[in-house]
């Protein structure tokens with residue numbers, strides 16, 4: 001155990017020393033005291049690429065910050081009060097803003113059932129971000145992602161600061177799950193399983209493309225498909241009313257933030273799946289779509305095409321696109337009909 005701990009801290013130190021002064025990165029978490037926010041803040045504190053960690057929530061962010069700040073890595077941690085000026089200060093100068101603020105599901109609910117509560121939370125946080133961190137990379141975790149991402153886009157458009165390359169719906173958990181579930185079937189190491197998942201982040205909009213993996217035989221595996229599309233429900237049911245995935249989501253969110261920072265600091269070939277403003281299906285009226293995206297200093301540098309897929313996968317994709325169109329339209333309509341208060 002001690003050897004493992006030494007190896008881990010050694011790896012952190014090597015990376016800490018390799019970061020240069022120009023790589024100062026402020027990362028802000030909005031919803032930092034929640035089930036996702038707390039472990040996400042912990043993982044960001046362990047990341048040497050993060051030099052300034054800003055934590056905001058409507059409750060307990062200073063407490064979470066005090067706790068996390070005792071971890072002996074170099075970054076500065078600040079918890080902000082739940083006031084407009086606290087929120088503005090948390091956002092000011094941020095390079096990456098992660099948003100896990102909002103309510104999670106209970107058994108029997110769909111992600112869309114969260115819309116009524118989370119849409120206005122995300123809209124108001126997006127307004128604050130548009131005002132105080134207009135150039136930040138915004139990573140939306142709050143559900144329903146298929147609608148909350150368009151909400152952020154509409155708010156930024158209204159504020160005149162929308163940059164489609166810097167807005168991301170975090171769908172990383174879908175590929176994390178897919179690689180893990182495949183490894184359980186194949187007896188392999190999940191680190192070796194690169195499963196592309198496209199579409200969106202709920203039910204049938206989650207489309208794994210096993211034909212593009214090293215296991216095309218898995219295309220017809222209905223149980224596996226169900227686990228990937230409804231993995232979130234497994235956790236919601238197991239937690240039995242106490243929330244949804246938090247720990248695996250924190251890992252997935254921290255991975256995406258790390259990839260963005262790596263790419264911003266000049267690493268080439270950093271590719272992550274994410275739900276972005278995408279040209280891929282715009283001709284069908286679908287403005288956002290999750291696919292493999294190459295990240296770079298400007299955010300989303302290159303949106304990779306879906307590529308060749310199996311006929312059965314095409315059927316899944318058709319169902320996805322039909323749902324996705326409605327989810328996106330719902331987010332856009334929400335902001336038009338409920339502009340909210342000026343900041």
Ligand SMILES: NC(=O)c1ccc[n+]([C@@H]2O[C@H](COP(=O)([O-])OP(=O)(O)OC[C@H]3O[C@@H](n4cnc5c(N)ncnc54)[C@H](O)[C@@H]3O)[C@@H](O)[C@H]2O)c1
Nearest residue numbers: 031033034035036057058101102103104141142143173249
């Ligand atoms: N994208 C994904 O893959 C994914 C995965 C898991 C969960 N989620 C979603 O993430 C969200 C959060 O889940 P959780 O389990 O952390 O919930 P949680 O209830 O444990 O935490 C949410 C936090 O948000 C805070 N909050 C609420 N309104 C706020 C506001 N206006 N400003 C700042 N903070 C605010 C709450 O005080 C709370 O601390 C949910 O919507 C959930 O569905 C998404």
Ligand SMILES: O=C(O)C[C@H](O)C(=O)O
Nearest residue numbers: 105111143232233244245
């Ligand atoms: O399932 C949920 O509601 C949370 C999250 O979107 C997940 O995929 O775990």
